[in-house]
Amino acid sequence: MIYSNMLKILIPLVISSCLYSCSQSNSAEHAPKHVPLKLVRDVKIIKKGEVQRGQGLYQALKNISIENEMALNLINQLRDEVEFSKLKVGDKLEAIFNQRNDLLRFSFSQNSYETHVVTFNKSTNKWDYSLETLETYWQPRMIEGSLKAGSSLEQDLLAMGLERSVVNEVVNVLLCKVNFRMNARQGDNYQVLLNERKHDDKTVQTQVLYTSYEGIRAGKHKSYYYEDEEKSSTYSAHYTSNGQALINSGLRYPLSRLHVRSGYGWRRHPVTGKRAMHRGVDLRGRAGASVHAVAAGKVVISSYNQFAGNKVAIRHKDKSTSFYYHLSKRHVKVGDWVRSHQVIGKVGATGRVTGAHLHFGFKDTRGRWMNPLNKRMIATPKLSGSRLVKLQNQVASIEGTIADIKISEKTNYLVANLREIKGPSKYDDLASYYLEL
Ligand SMILES: [Zn+2]
Structure with missing residues (x-):
């Protein structure tokens, strides 16, 4: 208790990424009057860091002075709670040490609303874990439009201010059904139902729950997001209402056009x-x-040799x-995480x-x-049995929300939130998602 009061006083004094030792007088100036001065005598050292480009977890920990055994210890403490495999640039770390350099508290956050905290408990001599979450709520938002002349769905959605990752997700899902290059026409209608997680009116997470596309040439297509009960299940994805997975093959072209000059197999060099x-x-x-x-992954080679010249290799999530x-x-460079279609x-x-x-x-x-060129789609899962039943319940819930939104547009009636439909963990796009299968 006393200790947590200490933190409240000290944290505002900390300057990001730099070491700040609070001197007694300095802290006392900022301390509320009811806190006895003797509490402020302990010097706490707070170090804050962020995962940098090309950094692994150990390097990021080292940057805030957590090394070797302690680093390993912390990773073990958090292993069941944190998906370290999804470490990304900008993830935040913070360590608090006492003046003897003993680690008292460590925290790690991969988004703006959840922080994983481990605190050293003196009485048990063990680390206690807790998850600190900001108050958030889910709110649905419907996006509708007609394809403009000379535009594409992607351009239209970006122009509406949607985030790139959300646009990619929508387009990748619909690409499973619609050949946009051949069949998109001006005036085609589209709808996207988003579920937005808000904190203080700010969107901190976005899920795509539903997409639809309808055109004279393209026909009519709908997708529904299904979330499996099992955490990080590969079944959580977009489906048609009858359970067909809408997972794009994920492999994109390494160049903007694909002209094969020399094929695979035996040849005269x-x-x-x-x-x-x-x-x-x-x-x-x-x-x-x-x-x-061609897909998201980790750079495992970036080097030069006399035969391959400058070469890069990327290991994808399915280990291809x-x-x-x-x-x-x-x-x-080696160790970088790249997104699908990133220029390498x-x-x-x-x-x-x-x-x-x-x-x-x-x-x-x-x-x-x-x-x-033979790398094609991995067999797409089709939902059956209890999963198909659950998808159909979720389809009904999504259709209900869409109907609610339509009524609310006319009547100002407040839309119930979709708290029960929780979203996918963040993934770059469906390409990386596919490779997890
Ligand atoms: Zn070659």
Whole structure:
């Protein structure tokens, strides 16, 4: 109790990311009068940090002076509560030490409304865990529109101010049913039902609960978000009302256009003239063109050698790996997490080549080379049994909310919130989601 009062006094004095030792006089000035001065005598050292680009958890801990055994100890304490595998740039860490440099309290947060805290309990000599959550509430929001001339669904939604990750999710779901390039027409109608988590009127998390698209050429399509009871279940995804999963294959093109110059398999090598196995495909690309990650993942190679030239490899969540050779520039380094379609380098002619192109290779989940052009969708789960029943209940709930919103537009009637439909954990887009299957 006394200790938590201490923190309330000391925390405002801390300057982010820098070490701040509170001197007695300084603290006393800020202390409310009813706190006895002797409590303020203990010096607390507070260190705050953020996960930086290309950093792992150990490095981030080290930056706030938590190392080795203590780092391992903390990770073990939090292992069941925190998804460290989803560590991302900007995740916040804070450590509080006493003047003998003993760690008293450690906290970690991956979003703006939840903080995982471990505190050293002197009486039990153990670490106590607690989750500090801000008060939030869920509020549905309907977005509707008609495709404008010369625009795309993606552009329309971005123009409405939706976050990029939300737009990607909507477009990826509908792409499973709609060939936008061929069939989108001006005047096509779309709807998106979002569920927004708010804290002090600020949106801290967004879920896509429902999408629909209707056009003369495209036909009529709807998706519903299903959330499985099991935490982080791969069944939690977007489905048609009869349980068909709408999960895009996830693999995107490494270049803006795909022209295969040399295919996968045995061939006469263009430089050596010898027959050799070509473990990838050569894609035409002009020098300097952007090379994109085909899916989200972690950079496991970013280096140069005389054959592959500048090469980058990305390990994806299903343990498959994509390879990009002969780059003129590499924009990522080992340990970086990349999003699907993130630019990772530029086309070049480094290594043993006859000219600028991208050599694109792919290893399957068991580490065997395969033709990347054969990398197609993993079998999509279809819901059945009790899961299908639960989906249908959720579809009914979503349809009910949509009906409520329509009535509320006319009557000012307040829409019930959707607290019972909790959302997916944050993932970059469906591409990375797919790779978790
Ligand atoms: Zn090649």
